Amino acid sequence: MVAARRRYLTSEERWMTHIPEWLPFLVATLTTGGLLAVGRLLQRTRRTLRAVGAERDTAAAARRNAESERDAAVRRSAELDAAGAELLAETRHLVEERMPRLVTHLAHQHVAVPGLKHPALAGQEVDRLHRAALERLSAAVVAERDRVDQAAQAVMRGATTVIQAQSYRLQSRIERMQHRYDNADLAADLLELDLLNEQNLRRVQAAGVLCGATPGLTRSDSHLGDVVVGAQSRVPGYHRVQVTSQLDMPVAVVARAVEPIAVTVSELLANAVHHSHGTLSVDVSLHQAESGACVVIDDAGVGMHRDEIEFATRMLSGQHPLLLSELGDPPRSGFATIGRLVRQHGFSVSVDKPAPYGGVRAVVFIPGHLLTVLDQETRPMSAMAPPVDRRPVAEPRPSAALDAPAALAEPAALDAPAALAEPAAAGEPGAPGPVASPAEDPAVSLPRRRRRRPAAPNRVDHANPTNHVNHANPTNQGTQVDKLDQVDQAAAPEGAAEPENPEDTRATWAAFQSGTASGRAAAEHDPANGAAE
Amino acid sequence: MSGRRSERRLVPAYMATGGRAAPSRNTFDRLTLLSAAGGPLPGRLAPAQRRLAELVNGGPLSLAEAAAYLVLPVSVVRVLVADLVDLGVLHARAPVPRAEQHDPRLLERVLSGLRAIR
Structure with missing residues (x-):
């Protein structure tokens, strides 16, 4: 622009040598035009300058924006890095600490599973996911453990069944x-x-029962x-076991519970014998209870700790799911075995009662529905078997029982617990049993030969006792075999209810013998008799 | 009896003697005649000894018969008998010698006579 003007001035100077008349007009015109053009140029320049300024402002603002954004991004990135590292550390903690400890915890309850390494994450998505992962792991481990345990049990069952059959x-x-x-x-x-x-059989049978057989x-x-x-x-130390019976009637166990109760008692006895010194005896007593019968096993051994009693009680309840892997090594299988039987058959066993000799008192309670009475x-x-405490009323006379079956204590009646509670029911006054029973009781009756078939004619003789003269009577109804008994019982005094003892018998026979001897001696010395012969 | 025989035993025989099979005196065989010595039974008898004593109290029995009644092997009952003889509860007598037994021919004639009656 300045250059242009300078150029114009130069041309003007050139034209000063001869100035035409139109020149002023032209000059004016040109000046006006130039001024207009300059004005326009100035305007345009100004506009341009304004635009440039505005652009510059915009760019600065943008730059500032960008810078702040960049800073924010850097911060965010740092934060994310930190969070990522935290997550990584937490996950490493999960894999290296929490998961192994959880697996151990499932086997050994006392091992605690640690929590989050970064408590700030508690309740967040990560925490929830980690928890879910642990739960999945736990479920998987438990399921697999059960499966393996069941498989092991099945193998054991199969093996013990075969071995047991061979042992039988x-x-x-x-x-x-x-x-x-x-x-x-x-x-x-x-x-x-x-x-x-x-003993083999006991071990094998118990192992089978433990595994669900x-x-x-x-x-x-x-x-x-x-x-x-x-x-x-x-039981190996069976010599040391003393069994006494306090039962006053021949209480019996129903068929389905015989072997389970035998297994239970043998396991308890094995425990008692094993945990007491070889010179100490183990007392077993059989008792009748209000609604069943009890087998009480007392040992004078070392007893059990509180933990052991807890373990035993848990196992004996039969409610505890049983895993072979929980029994320890060597496996404490006795109580677990009994627990299985208790759950299946409905009797009960307790070991937490105070023991009279400082050892363990184990009580097996057999409810009435598992009991009966046998003839x-x-x-x-x-x-x-330990002899039943014999009360005369408790033992109905066999022949009377055969004549009148009602006198027999019927097994069905025993299902009612009340029947057990009343032992005298078997021999109530109406029944013929107790009337004849004094003659049956070996302690008070005449000696007699045991027989397996009813001998009614002999019973008649019992009921109508005779003296020895009657035995010579050919009309006696006894059979040939019965006569043997009658010779044994020839000296029955008058009155069947009277207890007879060998002294009386001997005295009677001695009198008879001496009488005969003296009679013969008199006959020999009698000359008249001698002549008659 | 026969029903019991066919069933598996619950109590093994060694429980009768505590595992002993050698009698304290070796003079008993299957035909030894056992009879009660009389008098009350001692208080401390093992159940099997008491059962045998009570059984013999009912009249003389041969050892084999006693074993059959008790459902025990003869060898075990021999031990029980020896114990009881030692305790003075039982008398054991050798079997009746053959010479004093009845003439088998006579018994056979009696038997055939009885059969003829029937």
Whole structure:
């Protein structure tokens, strides 16, 4: 612009040598035009300058914005980095600490599972997800543990069932041999083998029951004394066990509960024998209770700690789900085994009562619905069972029982607990049993040969006792076999209810004998008789 | 009796003697005749000993018969008998010698006579 003007002035100077008339006009015009153009130029320049200024302002603001945004982004990035590191650390904590500890906790309850490493995360999404992960892990571990445990139990069941069956076969074989051979040395070996086999059998059977098998043997109704002595026979230290019976009637266990109760009592006895010194005895007593019967096992051993009693009570309740892996090593399987049986059969076992000898008192309570009463004549106890405390009323006369079945204590009646509570019910005055029972009681009656069939004619003789003269009477109704008894009982004095003793018998026979002798002696010395012969 | 035999025993035989199979005196066999010595039974008898004593109280029995009644092996009952004889509860007598037994031919004739009657 300045240059242009300078150029114009230069041309003007050129034109000063000869100035035409139109020149002023032209100059004016040009000046005006120039001024106008300059004005316009100025305007335009000004506008341009304004625009540039505005642009500059805008750019600065933008830059400021950008800077603040950049700062914010940097801060945010730092924050995110920190959060990421925190998350990473938390996740590492989860993987390296919390998850292993949770797995340990599932096996050993006393191990605590740690919480979040960064408490600030509590309640956040991360925390929830981590918790969910732990729960999933826990569920998976528990499910897998159960599955493996069940599999192990199934394997054990399969194995024990087979071994148990073999042991029963061995038992039968040994028993047959015991009856066949009576050489003393051989018999001693057979008895020893029998004991070893019984102990094996107990172990195998208990292991099977622990793993959910049945006791594996169905018996018929059996006397409670036999069940307990049978259980005693399966324990290594059975010599130290003293069984006494306080029962006053032949209480028996119903078939389905015989083997479970035998297993239970044998496990308790094994515990008692194992945890008491080899010179101490273990007392077992059988009691009748209001609504059932009790087997009480007392040992004078070391007793149990509170923890052990707690463990035992939990196991004996039968409510605790059973895992082989929880039984420890060596496994404490006895109480767990009993717990299984308790749950299946409905009797109960307790070990938390105070023990009289400082050891453990274990009480097996058998409710009335698992009990019955057996007739001693048709189903006698084994010779090894502790004798029932015999009250005359408790034992109905067998022949009377055969004549009048109502006199027998019916097993069904025993289902009602009241029947157990009233032992005299078997021999109420209306029943013929107690009337004749004095003659049946071995303690007070005449000696007689045991028989397996009813001998009614002999009973008649009992009821109408006669003196020895009547036995010579050919009209006697006794059979040939019965006469043997009658010879034994020939000296029955008058009155059947009178107890007779051997002294009386001997005196009677002695009198008879001396009378005969003196009679013969007199006859020999009598010459008239001698002549008659 | 027969029903019991077919069933698996609950109480093994060694419980009768505590595992002993060697009698204190070795003079008993299956035919030994057992009879009660009379007098009250001692208080401290094992259940099997008491059962045997009560059984013999009912009249003389041979050892084999007693074993059958008790459902026990003869070897075990021999031990019980020896114990009871030692305690003075039982008398054991050797079996009646063959010479004093009845003539089998006579018994056979009686038997055939009885059969003829029937």
